[in-house]
Amino acid sequence: xxxxxxxxxxxxxxxxxxxxxxxxxxxxxxxxxxxxxxxxxxxxxxxxxxxxxxxxxxxxxxxxxxxxxxxxxxxxxxxxxxxxxxxxxxxxxxxxxxxxxxxxxxxxxxxxxxxxxxxxxxxxxxxxxxxxxxxxxxxxxxxxxxxxxxxxxxxxxxxxxxxxxxxxxxxxxxxxxxxxxxxxxxxxxxxxxxxxxxxxxxxxxxxxxxxxxxxxxxxxxxxxxxxxxxxxxxxxxxxxxxxxxxxxxxxxxxxxxxxxxxxxxxxxxx
Numbered sequence: 001x002x003x004x005x006x007x008x009x010x011x012x013x014x015x016x017x018x019x020x021x022x023x024x025x026x027x028x029x030x031x032x033x034x035x036x037x038x039x040x041x042x043x044x045x046x047x048x049x050x051x052x053x054x055x056x057x058x059x060x061x062x063x064x065x066x067x068x069x070x071x072x073x074x075x076x077x078x079x080x081x082x083x084x085x086x087x088x089x090x091x092x093x094x095x096x097x098x099x100x101x102x103x104x105x106x107x108x109x110x111x112x113x114x115x116x117x118x119x120x121x122x123x124x125x126x127x128x129x130x131x132x133x134x135x136x137x138x139x140x141x142x143x144x145x146x147x148x149x150x151x152x153x154x155x156x157x158x159x160x161x162x163x164x165x166x167x168x169x170x171x172x173x174x175x176x177x178x179x180x181x182x183x184x185x186x187x188x189x190x191x192x193x194x195x196x197x198x199x200x201x202x203x204x205x206x207x208x209x210x211x212x213x214x215x216x217x218x219x220x221x222x223x224x225x226x227x228x229x230x231x232x233x234x235x236x237x238x239x240x241x242x243x244x245x246x247x248x249x250x251x252x253x254x255x256x257x258x259x260x261x262x263x264x265x266x267x268x269x270x
Contacts, residue, residue, distance in 0.1 A: 004093045008101025009108065012075060016109060025067050033060060033120075049128055054232060057121045057136065061143045064113040065150070071106040072151030073167060076260070077158040095264060103257050106151045114144045135232030142228075142242060145249040146219055153216050156256040159263050175215040181208050216252055220245045 016022055033056060076099075118140040125132050150170070157166035182205065221241050228234055 004097040005101050005104075008093065008098055009105050012101060012105035013108070015078070016071065016105070022067070025063065029060060029063055032063075050130055050132070050232075053121075053124060053128070053130055053132070054230075056124075057117065057139070058229075060117045060120075061114070061140065064110070064117060065143060065147050067113065068106050068110040068147040068151050069154060071109055072154030073158055073163045075102045075106055075158075076155050077163045077166070080159075096261060099257065099261055099264060103152065103155055103253065106155070107148055107253075110144055110147045110151065114140050114147070132232035134234050135228060138234045138238060138242060139229055139232065142225060142245060145242075145245050148249045149216060149220075149252055150218055152253040152256040156260045159260040173211075173215060175217050176219070178208050178211050178215065217248070220248050 118137065121136045121140070122133060124130075125136060154166055154170055157169055160166075161169070186205070221244065224241050225238070228238060
């Protein structure tokens with residue numbers, strides 16, 4: 001079982017290695033990072049150094065997030081669409097191990113990317129004497145959890161739909177959008193003295209509220225971590241928030257894995 005899992009991960013990593021997407025992203029990241037570090041070489045103000053450092057790390061993490069999301073779109077959809085999944089599963093390779101490798105492969109890439117960004121950021125912070133190491137570690141781990149959530153969701157969606165449709169669903173239907181929809185509908189209802197006189201508005205509020213509670217949260221506890229992202233300062237209380245985020249990411253990944261297995265079995269690939 002473990003041998004099949006490891007073989008699946010190795011195959012996926014070799015597929016990523018041959019992808020021009022990774023090469024292009026790597027070159028782009030190197031160019032933009034070196035370009036953004038130029039102000040640090042000449043800045044004498046600590047505030048300017050901190051702002052430039054924070055911008056550089058944030059852009060690197062955003063690029064890593066997009067790359068991991070792209071891997072979530074391609075890892076399952078590619079073998080399903082070119083029918084190589086059926087060949088892999090008739091070796092035989094248990095379906096659970098095959099899909100487990102598909103989920104773990106983007107996670108390992110995410111761990112490598114964010115680990116590299118953390119190592120790079122720590123080195124720069126020590127070099128320029130910026131005391132932001134604890135905040136940098138927190139932000140990096142939080143971003144890693146967010147990448148796991150989004151890639152898990154995309155892996156589930158690409159099990160069911162074409163990658164373009166899966167991306168559209170993930171982009172248009174996520175909880176933050178419906179949160180603002182709810183806020184807007186609440187504002188509309190407040191304009192009327194008698195909200196019960198608008199049954200259609202109340203029904204839409206209930207439907208959007210249900211969708212909001214059902215959809216995954218890409219950025220758990222964002223309202224509590226925004227200050228950490230802006231100042232790169234953490235406290236012991238923030239560790240509890242990260243623990244909740246980590247548990248949410250792991251449970252959601254397990255949920256997506258289990259649900260995708262159910263739908264793959266319905267496809268009868270073997």
